[in-house]
Amino acid sequence: MAKSLHLIAFDMPYPADYGGAIDIYYKIKALSEYGVKIKLHVFLYDGKTASSHLESLCDKVFYYERRRFKNPFTGDLPYIVATRSDEQLLKNLCKDDAPILFEGLHSTAFLDSPKLAKRFKIVRTHNVEHDYYKSLEEAESSFFKKYFFRIESERLRKYEAILSYANLILPISPKDTRYYHEKFNEVQYLPAFHTSSEVEIAEGKGDCVLYHGNLGVGENNKAALFLVHEVFPHLSMPCVIAGNHPSRQLQLAAESLPHVTLLSGISSDAILKKVQDAHVNLLVTFQSTGIKLKLLNALHRGRFCVANTDMVAETGLESLCSVAANAEELIEATRQCWGKNFTQEDIDNRRNLLESRFSNSSGAASIASYL
Numbered sequence: 001m002a003k004s005l006h007l008i009a010f011d012m013p014y015p016a017d018y019g020g021a022i023d024i025y026y027k028i029k030a031l032s033e034y035g036v037k038i039k040l041h042v043f044l045y046d047g048k049t050a051s052s053h054l055e056s057l058c059d060k061v062f063y064y065e066r067r068r069f070k071n072p073f074t075g076d077l078p079y080i081v082a083t084r085s086d087e088q089l090l091k092n093l094c095k096d097d098a099p100i101l102f103e104g105l106h107s108t109a110f111l112d113s114p115k116l117a118k119r120f121k122i123v124r125t126h127n128v129e130h131d132y133y134k135s136l137e138e139a140e141s142s143f144f145k146k147y148f149f150r151i152e153s154e155r156l157r158k159y160e161a162i163l164s165y166a167n168l169i170l171p172i173s174p175k176d177t178r179y180y181h182e183k184f185n186e187v188q189y190l191p192a193f194h195t196s197s198e199v200e201i202a203e204g205k206g207d208c209v210l211y212h213g214n215l216g217v218g219e220n221n222k223a224a225l226f227l228v229h230e231v232f233p234h235l236s237m238p239c240v241i242a243g244n245h246p247s248r249q250l251q252l253a254a255e256s257l258p259h260v261t262l263l264s265g266i267s268s269d270a271i272l273k274k275v276q277d278a279h280v281n282l283l284v285t286f287q288s289t290g291i292k293l294k295l296l297n298a299l300h301r302g303r304f305c306v307a308n309t310d311m312v313a314e315t316g317l318e319s320l321c322s323v324a325a326n327a328e329e330l331i332e333a334t335r336q337c338w339g340k341n342f343t344q345e346d347i348d349n350r351r352n353l354l355e356s357r358f359s360n361s362s363g364a365a366s367i368a369s370y371l
Contacts (some may be wrong), residue, residue: 003371004059004098005031008041010106012048016195017268018214019128019293023172024103026170026193027124030364032057036371041092043084043107062092067173072148078105078155078347079148080129085109093119099371102166105129105156122370123166124190128179130157135287139218168370175288175314188368191358194293195272196300199351201244204341206279206303208238208261209334212271213294215264216245223284228253230327231282232260237338242274251263275302280337281323282330283307295321303346304337306330316357320350 005126016025031038037059044050045066055061057078064086064328072079093100099120102108108123110116130153133253137149163169163184170190171177177189211227213220224241228250232239241254256263263274275281288310295312298305299320307321308330322333 002035002037002207003368004037004039004096005039005367005371006039006093006098006100007031007061008089008100008102008107010043010080010104012042012044012051014051014054015268020104021191022195022293023124023126026195027367028054028057028358030193030360031367034361034364034368036039036364036368039092039098040106041089043086062089064089073151076155076158077109078104078129078159079152080156081109081159090115101367103189105159105162111162118368120168121166122168122170122367123163123177124170124172125163125180126172128176130154130160132287136218139222139286141218146275170367173315174300180274188366190363192293193294193363194296194300196297197360199300199352199354200276201301201303201342201346201348202276203347206277208240208274208278209235209280209282209338210240210242210274210278210302211282211284212242212275214245215241215243215247215250219285219287221247221250222286224250225253226286226327227282227284227330228257229262231330232257233332234331235334238280240274242271246338255297258358270296272301278302280304280306280334283311284330286310296354296358299350303342304340306333306337317353322368 011021013021013025016022028038040054040058040061067083075082090113094115102111102123104126111121128297133149133153133156136148137146139144140149140262167186169180169184169187172192173179174189177187180187193238211224215221215224239260244264246262246264251262252302254260275298281302283295283298283305285292292311305321307323309323309325312318312321312323315333322337324330324333328335
């Protein structure tokens with residue numbers, strides 16, 4: 001008899017165009033291919049609508065409108081949870097006794113419900129959320145957004161105790177796994193699901209140094225500005241920043257350097273193509289939370305990867321990157337990689353580690369073993 005699973009997604013996971021959506025969508029895809037019958041629950045907002053593609057992968061899909069009319073500055077419940085506390089979700093979960101996978105703290109409004117007391121409940125944590133929101137506050141320049149991130153971080157810190165109602169917690173990184181192990185009993189590391197079913201890297205030489213990301217996110221804007229101000233001026237090779245919604249500040253900074261190109265209004269497929277075409281993928285973050293899906297993406301598709309310490313620390317991927325602690329080391333590592341060809345031996349080393357530790361099919365089998 002096929003195994004069944006309720007999966008609660010905090011956002012529409014298809015198209016998978018950012019880290020959280022990527023992990024959820026490729027998890028659904030891998031579980032479906034493994035034979036798990038998924039009852040998917042999706043919260044819609046930002047104009048997103050039902051997906052026939054998801055419906056083809058799942059046994060059934062339920063949609064709920066995220067209730068964002070709530071005042072984000074009031075209440076004890078985190079805003080990301082309160083806006084996803086639809087009673088119809090609880091009713092739908094109670095229609096059978098299948099296990100439930102809650103994606104992120106966002107989706108756990110009913111984790112402690114007495115009506116679900118006898119159910120097997122799994123929570124996939126995408127970050128230590130209160131740390132993540134604290135880092136969002138630090139990266140933000142808007143006063144109101146900074147204030148929201150500050151109070152949301154504190155609410156999430158207190159709310160985290162709800163995870164004691166889970167039968168199993170599946171953190172996305174080794175670092176997060178150690179954190180949750182100190183607080184809860186049943187914790188197992190489950191690597192991130194990602195876009196690549198296999199390593200697809202070309203040998204030889206690429207055409208640029210690339211930084212990519214959603215530039216509308218404060219963290220990514222900060223990283224791109226850091227590169228334009230501190231790293232790219234000291235490089236002579238073509239440098240590309242690819243991502244949508246760049247700030248005016250970033251646009252002006254990129255325009256000031258003749259060897260730097262800013263590509264915006266670009267599709268996910270076009271960004272993946274740039275990752276493959278580049279000779280060096282620069283991976284920079286100032287948030288050492290969770291795991292960055294762009295890191296896995298670049299390692300599966302790109303040639304040389306140069307990363308700062310926060311990007312790779314405690315991910316198990318350090319050996320596959322040239323790791324730099326500051327701007328000077330990023331410059332030197334990029335220059336060294338630019339002077340080398342990417343060889344078949346490099347590809348084999350990459351494939352051996354990634355396929356043994358970061359396989360979507362292995363991740364699906366691991367989840368299925370708990371059902």
